[in-house]
């Protein structure tokens with residue numbers, strides 16, 4: 295299967311030398327709410343990985359913010375010198391000027407430090423977005439399909455944004471706050487140890503209470519972010535089926551579904567805000583309590599002459615100064631819990647194995663079907679069986695077929711017989727559970743994935759056209775430069791000149807989102823032209839002619855026929871008129887190739903084909919096809 299030998303994303307935080315883990319295998323513990331959460335060390339390791347590219351900026355910011363903290367610490371000392379002097383008013387002007395200078399210098403250093411820190415945080419967000427996007431696009435098809443685009447988008451846009459706050463607060467503010475607090479405590483110790491003891495006791499008591507609140511913030515954050523992801527999924531469902539929603543008149547129904555998901559996100563958000571407020575209020579209470587304790591105990595000590603008023607005032611200033619790091623540390627704790635939830639959601643995706651470029655253990659997975667065929671330049675399905683993950687029954691069972699290097703091979707059969715699945719396995723969207731598919735006698739699992747796909751032109755059933763220009767859509771899959779003349783030839787071959795004409799003969803004319811400004815047939819032909827420009831050695835067409843009118847279909851049939859004179863074409867078609875001229879037709883039934891032959895041979899020898907032909911053969915040149 296695709297997961298075999300899969301590769302973890304380069305730089306994925308959890309991939310530091312360890313094999314990639316699926317979420318189910320994760321050592322993540324379960325929160326009281328039953329939501330699995332990252333352990334603290336995993337979260338910190340994840341954060342380090344995102345910040346690593348920004349370490350120089352983070353270092354600069356740390357030093358500057360520490361310097362700003364040190365400058366701040368000097369201010370109470372200056373005040374003490376002024377008030378403690380024999381004549382407080384003598385030289386007051388100089389001290390005030392010195393104080394002003396320190397304030398301005400501190401503000402400047404702190405502003406530049408904060409700028410560097412914010413830039414580093416943006417850099418970490420950029421790193422996370424790049425890794426996540428690159429990883430999502432390299433996920434195996436099965437893993438991608440288990441997720442919804444809306445939720446993945448919420449992870450790339452929303453969860454990564456939350457990292458900014460974590461980096462800003464956790465990495466530097468936590469460090470600088472701790473250092474500043476220690477500095478303040480040391481200076482407070484120099485002033486009076488008794489007052490220090492009373493202050494520390496009061497702070498520890500209330501910080502203990504804050505610690506109890508932190509897990510609640512983490513659970514509420516994870517709940518809120520999951521709810522936002524869910525809302526993205528519900529919204530994506532409605533927007534991607536916009537036409538259906540309109541046609542079915544279900545705007546209100548869908549709006550209510552999205553509204554319900556938004557309400558869920560709101561409830562979680564409010565819950566998080568509640569616990570955030572509890573933490574902040576507790577920290578503020580701690581600071582006030584310390585201030586009152588110092589005022590009370592300090593007042594008594596001034597009264598009995600143990601310390602001077604100047605020392606008490608300086609100590610109180612340090613208490614006020616301590617308020618900032620204490621409040622900051624609580625905010626850091628709360629924000630880290632939010633970031634931890636975001637990192638978990640990002641990590642859940644990054645820990646998924648990506649498509650292996652080449653399965654290293656493919657040889658061990660060789661079927662018991664015997665040695666690899668020696669024939670080259672052909673595609674061969676050798677007793678291939680495959681069941682979609684979670685599906686109750688196999689889509690392919692002992693599917694055996696040879697597609698020569700040149701010629702048109704058609705797959706026909708009833709709906710759900712397994713035709714599209716067979717094409718998907720050639721693209722290695724999935725790998726067979728048993729048997730093997732070989733190209734040039736080499737198991738596809740041993741091919742370099744990029745090389746394999748580069749050799750194939752694939753026109754899928756829904757033939758998407760992307761937002762962008764016609765040119766962008768055409769050259770999308772092409773390797774190397776494509777000239778205008780080549781583009782025009784491809785348009786001509788697929789009878790798309792009228793479309794080009796409608797676009798003012800401008801290859802760079804924009805095509806709307808998902809090609810909604812094109813007809814279904816035009817979209818399909820753009821996809822075919824795109825596949826042709828890839829100059830494939832194997833062209834896979836999945837019902838590529840289903841949306842073409844008779845004239846265009848006949849024209850396209852000529853193109854395919856001409857192409858099949860040079861290369862291998864494997865076409866799935868319900869319109870049997872398209873495949874009448876096929877060199878061989880494989881009749882697929884219940885996941886197995888039950889008959890192979892030409893149109894005439896199968897009409898005579900295969901009852902299923904004869905039945906399909908009788909029901910689905912479209913009139914073509916002179917209606918001759920109806921003779922079956």
Ligand SMILES: Nc1ncnc2c1ncn2[C@@H]1O[C@H](COP(=O)(O)OP(=O)(O)OP(=O)(O)O)[C@@H](O)[C@H]1O
Nearest residue numbers: 682683685689707708709710711712713714715716
């Ligand atoms: N992603 C999937 N997950 C689970 N089952 C799937 C998936 N895709 C297809 N199937 C199932 O696999 C079987 C074969 O599907 P496939 O799309 O290959 O049929 P088909 O012959 O191409 O049908 P049609 O002609 O209607 O397109 C069907 O039973 C289908 O329901």
